Amino acid sequence: MDPMTGTAFVIATTLKILVFFVLLLVFVALSTYFERKVAGFIQDRSGPNRVGPLGLLQVMADGLKFILKEEVEPGGANKKFFFLAPVLGLVPATVLFAVMPFASPAPTRWGLMEMIVADVPVGFLYVLAIASLGVYGIVMAGWASNSKYSFLGGLRGSAQMVSYEVALGMSLVPVLMLVGNVQMPEIVSAQQNFATGPAAYGAWFFLPLMLTAFVFLVAGLAETGRVPFDLAEAEGELVGGFHTEYSSMKFGMFFLGEYAHLITTAALITVFFLGGWDIPFWQGDNIRVLADGTVIGEPTWWKTLLTFGSFAVKTLILVLFFMWLRWTIPRFRYDQLMDLGWKVFIPIMMVYIMILGLAMYLLDEAGIPVGWQYSGALIVLNLIMMVTLIWGLDRGMIVKGATSRTRRRAGGIRGRMTPTAPSEVD
Amino acid sequence: MRQAYIGIAILLVVGLLNAGLFLALSHLASVRRPTKVKASAYESGIDPLGDTRDRFSVKFYMVAILFIVFDIETIFFFPWASIFRELGLPGLIAMSVFVLVLGVGLAYEWKKGALEWE
Numbered sequence: 001m002d003p004m005t006g007t008a009f010v011i012a013t014t015l016k017i018l019v020f021f022v023l024l025l026v027f028v029a030l031s032t033y034f035e036r037k038v039a040g041f042i043q044d045r046s047g048p049n050r051v052g053p054l055g056l057l058q059v060m061a062d063g064l065k066f067i068l069k070e071e072v073e074p075g076g077a078n079k080k081f082f083f084l085a086p087v088l089g090l091v092p093a094t095v096l097f098a099v100m101p102f103a104s105p106a107p108t109r110w111g112l113m114e115m116i117v118a119d120v121p122v123g124f125l126y127v128l129a130i131a132s133l134g135v136y137g138i139v140m141a142g143w144a145s146n147s148k149y150s151f152l153g154g155l156r157g158s159a160q161m162v163s164y165e166v167a168l169g170m171s172l173v174p175v176l177m178l179v180g181n182v183q184m185p186e187i188v189s190a191q192q193n194f195a196t197g198p199a200a201y202g203a204w205f206f207l208p209l210m211l212t213a214f215v216f217l218v219a220g221l222a223e224t225g226r227v228p229f230d231l232a233e234a235e236g237e238l239v240g241g242f243h244t245e246y247s248s249m250k251f252g253m254f255f256l257g258e259y260a261h262l263i264t265t266a267a268l269i270t271v272f273f274l275g276g277w278d279i280p281f282w283q284g285d286n287i288r289v290l291a292d293g294t295v296i297g298e299p300t301w302w303k304t305l306l307t308f309g310s311f312a313v314k315t316l317i318l319v320l321f322f323m324w325l326r327w328t329i330p331r332f333r334y335d336q337l338m339d340l341g342w343k344v345f346i347p348i349m350m351v352y353i354m355i356l357g358l359a360m361y362l363l364d365e366a367g368i369p370v371g372w373q374y375s376g377a378l379i380v381l382n383l384i385m386m387v388t389l390i391w392g393l394d395r396g397m398i399v400k401g402a403t404s405r406t407r408r409r410a411g412g413i414r415g416r417m418t419p420t421a422p423s424e425v426d
Numbered sequence: 427m428r429q430a431y432i433g434i435a436i437l438l439v440v441g442l443l444n445a446g447l448f449l450a451l452s453h454l455a456s457v458r459r460p461t462k463v464k465a466s467a468y469e470s471g472i473d474p475l476g477d478t479r480d481r482f483s484v485k486f487y488m489v490a491i492l493f494i495v496f497d498i499e500t501i502f503f504f505p506w507a508s509i510f511r512e513l514g515l516p517g518l519i520a521m522s523v524f525v526l527v528l529g530v531g532l533a534y535e536w537k538k539g540a541l542e543w544e
Contacts (some may be wrong), residue, residue: 013433021440067452075465076478087445094441098434118433125504126434146478147467159486162493169500176507244468249452253445335543338489342541346496347532350525353503357510357518364511 008110016117020102024094028259029059035259035323042327066252074146074245081144086246086253089137092130093260099126100267101185103277103308104287105299114289115277115304116185123182127268128169131223134261135161138225138232138242141254145245153241157225157232160337164222164229167345171216174209174356175272188276189288194296199370204280206273208378210386211352213273215345220265222341224258227326231334266318267311274314277307348389355385488540499528 033048033056040047048055073082103115120126135158142154176182178201179190193202206213222229233241240246243254270276279285285307287297332340359381368374467474506513506521513520535541 009429010432014436017433017437017440021437021444025444067455069452069456070458071452071456072464073460074467075462076467083449087442087449090445090448091438091441094444095434095437098437117437118430120430120434143479145467148469148474148478148480151478151480151482155482155486159489162497163489166493166496166500169497170503173500173503173507176504177510180508180511182504182508239468239470248456249448252452253448338541338543342492342532343536347529350529350532353507354522354525357521360510361515361518 038323069248076146078144081140085141086250089257090253092133106304141242149244163341164219168219170349174212191275201375202372203375204275208375210382228329270314277311
């Protein structure tokens, strides 16, 4: 069966976008409810339970309130940018989803329908480009509000986001080295296990690229600006940070944008490191449309539904994980945050890329074909590096810059402050 | 392949329409009774003092400059990584030199204190 072309393609794309957009909005709305329930569970209280059954209608009540509340416009605000900022907070997070492959291709009467909104040749470069637009929302909001809290929040947020963007970009280089292509469906199929056809590693990349997956997870979390990386809106210091002056739906858009960003980040981690829509230990879902239109495997509708389920489950588990983190871990201090980005992640990734390059070169020279032995060797290498890093080099010193300063200061005022033993500080 | 970009264009339009709808809805449905106090910038209850767009720490400029340098260098990784296998050993050696230069630059900034936050 041939892939779709012409009018059928355009109609199918439009349909996919509408269905996906509604789904995304529903998931975003539900995740705001879900987060409060998770928070309630973790803090041993009920969470929302008054509006509707189990408090499920809380989402509707919130939305209505956002719309009906008074729009306050701060005097001295830069009107144009003040309006544009929430749009830039919400739109990039939703548009990011375009290149996400969310299920195996489905056969239709008009040809094979690939379950991705836009399979663009630039692949994840698009993701990096759009993700970096998110910083404009924060900068504009901070600058245009004409409030000191907003201004400081905007500054902090922009510095944080650009810092972690470098680490985020670098942590995609190893993925590109293994796959050799930036297109998202190829990244998914490289993590599957094909008996014939395209080369595949037969393992989800979080195993052969453990360290990278970890860096991507943390940098991605920092990009969403959630606890423990919510320095841009740290309510104890900056009231609301960059959105202090925002009210009604304009605040609501930042709010929705944050959750859309959360879901998008989880989906990205799923595609890059958790096999995308791949179902583990099952060969039936090894379906792939090659560039010349050849189809490998047998696409069917029920497989599409199953693989979409797999994708959704992985993404939601990650979302739950991020919520769990939010209600468990305290916020970083700003110098710790910057140290982690610049002094830990960037050097680690630079060394890691070179070690991985050398290892892949040696494996290729040894004539080991791409497959489970190849990924097995990489898994062993990564395990060794993780152990070396965590128990050998680090010894609880990820925040060393900060603790050493505390120690220096404590040593400076001799007698007045007892220097804490290093093991206790760390 | 090029037709794939249609999807992005449609999604962008839908996303912008959605954002516009949100803004328009709240603009039309909400009441507005602006007062002078409401319009003043929030500064924990007291009257705003001084100019908001004040001078700020030079550290933020440093981060911006470092970001541009390092982000461009990250971009240099991508073409190399995508044909890494074809390049073989010469490519690996060339990249090692590049990473070494990058590392020296990072170490220099580190030593100079450009990455310190007090």
